[in-house]
Amino acid sequence: MPAISLSVNGKPVSGEYEARTLLCELLRGHLALTGTHVGCDTSQCGACVVLVDGDPVKSCAMLAAQADGREVTTIEGLAGGEKLHPMQEAFRDHHALQCGFCTPGMILTSVALARGNPALGEEDVAKGLEGNLCRCTGYRNIIRAVMAGAKAMREQGDV
Amino acid sequence: MEKYGIGQPVRRKEDARFITGAGTFVDDITRENLAHAFVLRSPYAHADIGRIDTSEAMAMPGVLAIITGADWIAEGFAPMPTKSAVQTKIDGSKLNQPPRHPLAIGRARYVGEPVAFIVAETRAQARDAGEAVEVDYEEREAVTDPAKAIAPGAPRIWDDIEGNFCLDFELGDRQATDKAFEDAGHVVTLELRNQRVTAVPIEPRGAIAEYDSATGRYKLHNATQNVHANRAAFAGVLNISPDELHHIAPDVGGGFGAKNSGYPEPPLLLHAAKKLGRPVKWINDRNESFQSDTHGRAQDSKVELALDEDGKFLALRTATIGDIGAYCWTIGPFTPTAGSARTQGGPYYFPAMYYTSRAVFTNTMPLDPYRGAGRPEASFQIERVVELAARKLGIDPVELRAKNLMPADSLPRKTPMGLDVDSGDFPKVFGRTLEMSDRAGYAQRVEASRERGLRRGFAIAPYLECTGGSPKEFAGVKFAKDGTLTLSVGSQSTGMGHETSMPQILAATLGLDIAKISYVQADTQATPIGGGHGGSRNLEVGGSAVVTAANEIIGKAKQIAAHLLNSSAEDMSFADGAFADVKTDQSVSIEDVIAASLEQARLPGDMEPGCLDTGAIFEREVISCPNGCHAAEVEVDPETGAVQVVGYWVVDDFGTIINPLLAEGQVMGGIAQGLGQALLEEIIYDPESGQLVTGSLMDYALPRADDLPAMEMEFFEDAPTAKNPLGVKGAGEAGCCGAPPAIVNAVLDALAGDGVTHIEMPLTPQKIWRAIAEAKT
Ligand code: FES
Numbered sequence A: 001m002p003a004i005s006l007s008v009n010g011k012p013v014s015g016e017y018e019a020r021t022l023l024c025e026l027l028r029g030h031l032a033l034t035g036t037h038v039g040c041d042t043s044q045c046g047a048c049v050v051l052v053d054g055d056p057v058k059s060c061a062m063l064a065a066q067a068d069g070r071e072v073t074t075i076e077g078l079a080g081g082e083k084l085h086p087m088q089e090a091f092r093d094h095h096a097l098q099c100g101f102c103t104p105g106m107i108l109t110s111v112a113l114a115r116g117n118p119a120l121g122e123e124d125v126a127k128g129l130e131g132n133l134c135r136c137t138g139y140r141n142i143i144r145a146v147m148a149g150a151k152a153m154r155e156q157g158d159v
Numbered sequence B: 001m002e003k004y005g006i007g008q009p010v011r012r013k014e015d016a017r018f019i020t021g022a023g024t025f026v027d028d029i030t031r032e033n034l035a036h037a038f039v040l041r042s043p044y045a046h047a048d049i050g051r052i053d054t055s056e057a058m059a060m061p062g063v064l065a066i067i068t069g070a071d072w073i074a075e076g077f078a079p080m081p082t083k084s085a086v087q088t089k090i091d092g093s094k095l096n097q098p099p100r101h102p103l104a105i106g107r108a109r110y111v112g113e114p115v116a117f118i119v120a121e122t123r124a125q126a127r128d129a130g131e132a133v134e135v136d137y138e139e140r141e142a143v144t145d146p147a148k149a150i151a152p153g154a155p156r157i158w159d160d161i162e163g164n165f166c167l168d169f170e171l172g173d174r175q176a177t178d179k180a181f182e183d184a185g186h187v188v189t190l191e192l193r194n195q196r197v198t199a200v201p202i203e204p205r206g207a208i209a210e211y212d213s214a215t216g217r218y219k220l221h222n223a224t225q226n227v228h229a230n231r232a233a234f235a236g237v238l239n240i241s242p243d244e245l246h247h248i249a250p251d252v253g254g255g256f257g258a259k260n261s262g263y264p265e266p267p268l269l270l271h272a273a274k275k276l277g278r279p280v281k282w283i284n285d286r287n288e289s290f291q292s293d294t295h296g297r298a299q300d301s302k303v304e305l306a307l308d309e310d311g312k313f314l315a316l317r318t319a320t321i322g323d324i325g326a327y328c329w330t331i332g333p334f335t336p337t338a339g340s341a342r343t344q345g346g347p348y349y350f351p352a353m354y355y356t357s358r359a360v361f362t363n364t365m366p367l368d369p370y371r372g373a374g375r376p377e378a379s380f381q382i383e384r385v386v387e388l389a390a391r392k393l394g395i396d397p398v399e400l401r402a403k404n405l406m407p408a409d410s411l412p413r414k415t416p417m418g419l420d421v422d423s424g425d426f427p428k429v430f431g432r433t434l435e436m437s438d439r440a441g442y443a444q445r446v447e448a449s450r451e452r453g454l455r456r457g458f459a460i461a462p463y464l465e466c467t468g469g470s471p472k473e474f475a476g477v478k479f480a481k482d483g484t485l486t487l488s489v490g491s492q493s494t495g496m497g498h499e500t501s502m503p504q505i506l507a508a509t510l511g512l513d514i515a516k517i518s519y520v521q522a523d524t525q526a527t528p529i530g531g532g533h534g535g536s537r538n539l540e541v542g543g544s545a546v547v548t549a550a551n552e553i554i555g556k557a558k559q560i561a562a563h564l565l566n567s568s569a570e571d572m573s574f575a576d577g578a579f580a581d582v583k584t585d586q587s588v589s590i591e592d593v594i595a596a597s598l599e600q601a602r603l604p605g606d607m608e609p610g611c612l613d614t615g616a617i618f619e620r621e622v623i624s625c626p627n628g629c630h631a632a633e634v635e636v637d638p639e640t641g642a643v644q645v646v647g648y649w650v651v652d653d654f655g656t657i658i659n660p661l662l663a664e665g666q667v668m669g670g671i672a673q674g675l676g677q678a679l680l681e682e683i684i685y686d687p688e689s690g691q692l693v694t695g696s697l698m699d700y701a702l703p704r705a706d707d708l709p710a711m712e713m714e715f716f717e718d719a720p721t722a723k724n725p726l727g728v729k730g731a732g733e734a735g736c737c738g739a740p741p742a743i744v745n746a747v748l749d750a751l752a753g754d755g756v757t758h759i760e761m762p763l764t765p766q767k768i769w770r771a772i773a774e775a776k777t
């Protein structure tokens, strides 16, 4: 079993895990970070998205071993302590979630979208969320939320 | 203190956990000593099952138990119940209902039917062992098309059911309708299909079962929409009393009907948990979900519209074949029969209507309600035939519709389908939708599209639907010493935000701070009854139960207030969270009355601490009728057949709006699913082999973020219903009724110049491109 060490939400994690362990399994199972969701088996839904070195990654499509030496942020690690991340706030303010199952992946993808494009427009968001499925909201409130969240991030110098 | 009234866009309480990853979905729950189950499913649509050899699989690492159909039957368990409200054929005889067990018994009848249940130490081990189970299948000829299934010579799915026929059904006045057709100036006929789709909640189904040998009680955490009804169903299967099963739904990641049914896996899990003395978890994967979540729609209809010379509607006649799959499932026979009959004709004034249908078995995954369950089908039927009639008669489709809407002064009215339409103003809602859609600027937009090589089309689709689901609901309120209270309701949110809207109603009625109210749902120990989620019923019956409970609390609280003020209950008025003596003007706050209600010393002699704790049941007598109007503008690229919805307007009459934020969310989500039905989604079985062709998210197209247009919406609140104390009409399914006809008719409007008159849903680029090409020749 390969030994892996990585950082998850700023904390060091190391251990020996079966070679076939997926990153989402490591997070959900071994580390009990169940905010990362699994909604499919063909890497289509995006419910499992986490940030790896700041990039959005479908954690169902990455082996835990591939995250060796890297920095992983899950939804549990996005907020700075008690204070919510502006993208989290924006999702609540704009009613951008219903069942909440797609939400962690949506928020993390959106944070990366905002950081990757200081002039993020609605169409960029709609395109940028292509790999994230939501069956509840009809997406429009998600797009509104991402626009607002990105603006707040810019204002806080997080972009 | 924050006070939140009815009608306020209160932000959701539940979001705090979902946006931080702290929600608890069933797969997030774990247990000490947990075992994992895998369902071995039939790879064949129709096959006799001979010997099942489990010896090799049993010997594999970690395998704990394997249950086959023969093992199951040997336990003496009962079949799963069917609860369709329609139970008889037209001739009065009972519907044909084959027995349904959690595992196939001797024969598999659809791809994905459970054949064996494997429990192991890990999910991977259970799956590996599943692959090692040897099943002798003898393949039979399959039939997946309902029209073929009832044709002579079709393969029989059930030996004792002739013609794969479940039941037939009729509603309305056949003679009067036929007569109207004979006398009609025009008759327009359209054959169309509401294609088979599936709900695809992003959280797959799953459950954890536990058995406590000391108490003999079972516990089931299940991603279900309906804990009480399914508790009764599972208990019945296992021959235990419902009290022996504690059924809980944790956070559920969407349902839309597909998590409502009595599914096979939970009874298997419960049995395995008892047998092994260990908790057992099962989570469906996505590909299995396409095979084994119930499907929806799947109706083929012939719709006929009779009009007089001036375009006034005289009669509507619809004949439907409803595919219900291989079994009756939970309420499968209801949807294509009464479920689709009630709202025939939509919001139009029809002197006569007749609806008839046949429900038919095929070698496919069974059908059960999917968001709307019959009403979207009916809405699509009427709106398509009206659009076609306008085209054929050379009348503007907007005018033809306006002319035939039920006038406001014709309400209350019972439609020829027996639907009690008590309130609304359809012409007003229709007119407002038109206004919002900027008809004046349309010609210019058409021109702008043309310049880019695109065809632009517009359609308007008024709809009338109705609520459904269990008519009864319970709400309970318990007060604690620290000033907080708990509200428990038997209806259930799978994303709709009841944790906010229901406390909002209670807080508004009692004048309390919403932050003090915690909410409990979906737990058979929290409420004595519960109708779960379905039929847009929550506010109508659940919300009304909360109001009923709140009013009882106010009644009791008046006695306490009177005692505290040395007055009499009759002299107590209640407003803004305070009880006042109408004679002396002395008052006491509800918080103080609640505090007093928990101390014997401050109570009248005949009352006891905790006396304000209240449980109330509301029972609806008549279903209400949500209605409204959708309008869509689309652009079609004639070169590629690609459609983009570019404008969308909606006015909905849901009666009183409790929380506009949540109501809008329901509408947008419903429109997205309706758009999926109109343009993208279809469950396809191979007609020869019966294999599921669209069995993954790669083959089954869900709407994505860039498929949805910006939507402008308003609520018409001037006609609340008197059928419940809140005046609400139900909001959850309306989007699915309005969107498919608005979008499909808009596309066909765009293609009118090409001579295209009809394309079956989903209107994919290939189909549109082909229709244009064929119309040319
Ligand atoms: S779980 Fe669906 S993309 Fe990863």
Ligand code: FES
Residues within 6 Å of the ligand: A096, A097, A098, A099, A100, A101, A102, A103, A133, A134, A135, A136, A137, B202, B253, B254, B495
């Ligand atoms: S909120 Fe339910 S899937 Fe997005």
